[in-house]
Amino acid sequence: MLELLETAFGMGWPLLVLLAGVLLYCQVRIADPAVRRRATFKTFIGMLAVALLLIAVANYKLNFFGNSRLLPISLVLITTATFVTALYFARVSAMFKIGGFMFLVAAALSGFGNWLPQVEGGFPPPPVSDLKGYSIMPTQKLADEGENILFGGVGLSRVQGSVGKGQCPLCHGFYEGSLSERAPNLLGIPERAQKRLADPRYRKGSPGERDTVQKESFPGAGTAETAEEYIAESHVCPSCYVVRDFGDKGTNDRVSGMPMIHKPPISLTLGELAAVDTWLFVREGKEPPPYEEIVKAYEKFIPKSELVVDGNQEPADVPFGTIVSGKEPVDQIFAKAKCVLCHTIPGIAGAVGTVGPKLVEKTNAPIRLKDPAYRGNAKTVRDYIAESIIVPGAYVAKSFPDNVMPRDFGDKLSAGALTKIVEYLSQLEEGKAPPKM
Ligand code: HEC
């Protein structure tokens, strides 16, 4: 009973001690022994009634949203309390007895009603760890959310150049014939995932034998067993298994250039990851795994300490299409414009991308300008950098793919932002420390 009071009112003992104290005080003040004896009896009855009422209220409060079948117990307790009080106030006892009887009838009726089959009253609320409600969305709605995260809006998946918070289309094509030079085309991934598990290079069940720089997502994580687990592992540990010919140059497919998408700068939450995967299945007319199964697959490969659940993530990341004003410090410009996903930029935290060249332009630019294959218009290091950003096709750095660097930075970067970028990159030299910001 103490526990019940504790959970319902936030205090147990203090409540009872207070009551007992008040009642005892009233008795001690009575001088006549006969009157005091009667008073003691009444005190006892009174405390019993109050205790019953408190338990009744506590039970009601605790079980109102839980096991509603326990609620009639409260009514029975109130009935008992009423009868007990009838002893106390002898003169009006008839009234209390009638009242008590009515409570008894009410208890019987509601008890009977509660034991009848329960009707589901709408959807249960989502858990607090999922404020956006991904866990309870109907499948099509969840898939729409996925399309929004991938492409920046529902229905945008077929619109060229649409890139959402997930940044995936920067590197991946999603439809037949779409450009996907630097990363596998993700068409057919649900089925292909199954085949990847059978690839001897995948080493299903024996991660230790993998010939990659990172053999497991974290020690003890193991390898994927199902298609969904393969997709989850690809997303959070790209270097655990690297698709043939899509690894970073010169690493013999031992390192992946794909960023871990549950970490900055992309930072998808568990719910968002589930939405993306659901879209990958649904858009091909395939039955997606249930939400819980997708979440389990991710929990297998993301260590507990790194799990980002909806509701406690950092403020929403700026979507790719956002114009960078140029008022931001240069490291934020690189992060906002997502240069960091594809380029390693000395001195910029988190800029460890490997899809494009390391941007040591004080070293690189003069080499490019001297290359007989250079057909651009730049004459200086600064001009070369600006040209590379605004017209990436003007000169394609050797051994890097064309058409991967986005073509629309000219529209998305303000003149101020471009100036800051050029200023910073033009000072970077191979083998030298980056300038202080
Ligand atoms: C910076 C470029 C880049 C970005 C951004 C990127 N990826 Fe990748 N992704 C790659 C590369 C390169 C590979 C191939 C190497 C490997 O196996 O990891 C790959 C592999 C994959 C694979 C395995 C494909 C297969 O055929 O087995 C999946 C699935 C995938 N990416 C999904 C995504 C999703 C979803 C996103 C966005 C949330 C994303 N990627 C963002 C570069 C990228």
Ligand code: HEC
């Ligand atoms: C999706 C990947 C991707 C993103 C995002 C990206 N780049 Fe690139 N970038 C590349 C690739 C690949 C190349 C090499 C091919 C070429 O020259 O076009 C390149 C080339 C360059 C070059 C020429 C480098 C050299 O040494 O010749 C510069 C400068 C550059 N990028 C700057 C930027 C800046 C600044 C941003 C952000 C505003 C950015 N890039 C965003 C992929 C990317």
